[in-house]
Amino acid sequence: MNIAIVGATGLVGRKIIKLCEEFFDSSVEFQLFASKTSEGKILSVNDKDLPIKELNIRNIEPCDIALFSAGGVRSKEYANEFVDRGAFVIDNSSTFRMNDDIPLVVYGINENTINEKTKIIANPNCTTMALVMALKPLHDIFKLVGIVPVSYQAVSGSGKDAVESLNNELLNLQNSGSAPDEKYYKTQIAKNVIPVAGNMTENGYTDEEMKFSNESKKILNIPNLIVEPSNARVGVETGHGIFCSATFEEDVDVDKAIESINLFEGVEYWANDFPTPVDAEGNRNIFVSRIRSGLSSKKILNFWAVGDNLLKGAALNAVQIASYIQKNDIYSR
Numbered sequence: 183m184n185i186a187i188v189g190a191t192g193l194v195g196r197k198i199i200k201l202c203e204e205f206f207d208s209s210v211e212f213q214l215f216a217s218k219t220s221e222g223k224i225l226s227v228n229d230k231d232l233p234i235k236e237l238n239i240r241n242i243e244p245c246d247i248a249l250f251s252a253g254g255v256r257s258k259e260y261a262n263e264f265v266d267r268g269a270f271v272i273d274n275s276s277t278f279r280m281n282d283d284i285p286l287v288v289y290g291i292n293e294n295t296i297n298e299k300t301k302i303i304a305n306p307n308c309t310t311m312a313l314v315m316a317l318k319p320l321h322d323i324f325k326l327v328g329i330v331p332v333s334y335q336a337v338s339g340s341g342k343d344a345v346e347s348l349n350n351e352l353l354n355l356q357n358s359g360s361a362p363d364e365k366y367y368k369t370q371i372a373k374n375v376i377p378v379a380g381n382m383t384e385n386g387y388t389d390e391e392m393k394f395s396n397e398s399k400k401i402l403n404i405p406n407l408i409v410e411p412s413n414a415r416v417g418v419e420t421g422h423g424i425f426c427s428a429t430f431e432e433d434v435d436v437d438k439a440i441e442s443i444n445l446f447e448g449v450e451y452w453a454n455d456f457p458t459p460v461d462a463e464g465n466r467n468i469f470v471s472r473i474r475s476g477l478s479s480k481k482i483l484n485f486w487a488v489g490d491n492l493l494k495g496a497a498l499n500a501v502q503i504a505s506y507i508q509k510n511d512i513y514s515r
């Protein structure tokens with residue numbers, strides 16, 4: 183088996199490499215791609231030094247699975263080039279997510295939408311992924327009708343340049359002029375909260391907020407789900423947190439809700455402590471806490487969820503999907 187990692191030098195790509203070392207045996211071969219700037223640099227996979235290739239048509243060779251984390255422009259231009267050479271493409275960008283013919287997959291929820299014909303598979307938005315992991319076991323019992331999610335999104339959700347900017351801002355706050363003062367976001371993010379995550383769209387919501395709305399409906403297969411999202415960017419390096427008020431068709435029993443969450447693989451309920459992004463960083467599970475019944479209705483449940491945006495929000499889910507394709511032999515059908 184041969185796996186291509188596109189965007190191998192990025193925050194997500196580097197996590198993908200580490201996870202691939204664990205999920206696949208050493209017989210699997212890897213090709214690494216990034217921009218021209220990284221061409222020829224060396225990254226190690228399974229203790230083997232691999233040179234990075236520039237992503238261009240000439241360098242694309244046949245492979246079984248291509249894991250894309252190089253931004254939407256590259257996905258649009260090159261995903262089908264890999265498919266034409268026989269690969270399954272698992273794409274971390276938003277390019278294909280809302281395409282009817284392309285499955286939007288959260289491993290653990292709807293990987294059964296993958297088959298030998300679905301050569302492109304979209305990996306959902308990181309905040310949406312953490313939230314639907316918490317919602318799915320609740321929906322299975324109480325039938326979800328609507329959500330009001332409010333997210334607190336970490337800086338690493340915007341990539342390596344944003345993390346560098348956060349660190350430079352922190353240095354400059356401590357010692358003015360000690361680091362470059364170019365800011366990734368328009369407003370200072372270090373020690374701050376910006377009440378906008380993503381880009382504004384015409385309806386007054388950001389694209390990140392619209393992803394919450396569109397993607398959760400598709401993943402959970404609830405076309406009429408009511409979603410009223412608000413997303414903020416916070417001066418945290420990694421770990422997206424979400425407060426969510428969820429309304430169900432049926433009255434909700436809090437104990438049953440907690441039990442269902444604990445039985446769902448990949449989600450963990452914290453009964454005695456309040457998980458933060460710092461707790462979530464480096465962890466594969468989505469942590470849920472503060473489940474409580476609504477003040478105005480027994481059909482409402484309010485809770486907090488937090489997860490590592492680079493893991494279940496991106497790299498881990500992509501590698502879980504790749505491993506599912508391999509284990510079920512879908513790639514060789």
Ligand SMILES: NC(=O)c1ccc[n+]([C@@H]2O[C@H](COP(=O)([O-])OP(=O)(O)OC[C@H]3O[C@@H](n4cnc5c(N)ncnc54)[C@H](OP(=O)(O)O)[C@@H]3O)[C@@H](O)[C@H]2O)c1
Nearest residue numbers: 189191192193194216217220251252253274339341342496
């Ligand atoms: N960060 C998250 O939490 C998260 C979550 C879900 C989805 N995503 C998505 O995953 C993708 C990558 O995110 P990231 O956070 O890893 O970003 P990042 O840290 O900024 O890394 C971007 C990667 O893309 C590569 N790249 C940029 N321009 C390229 C070009 N012209 N040709 C080939 N490669 C190019 C970069 O290579 P160089 O190093 O050579 O520039 C780098 O490997 C994005 O589509 C993002 O929306 C991210």
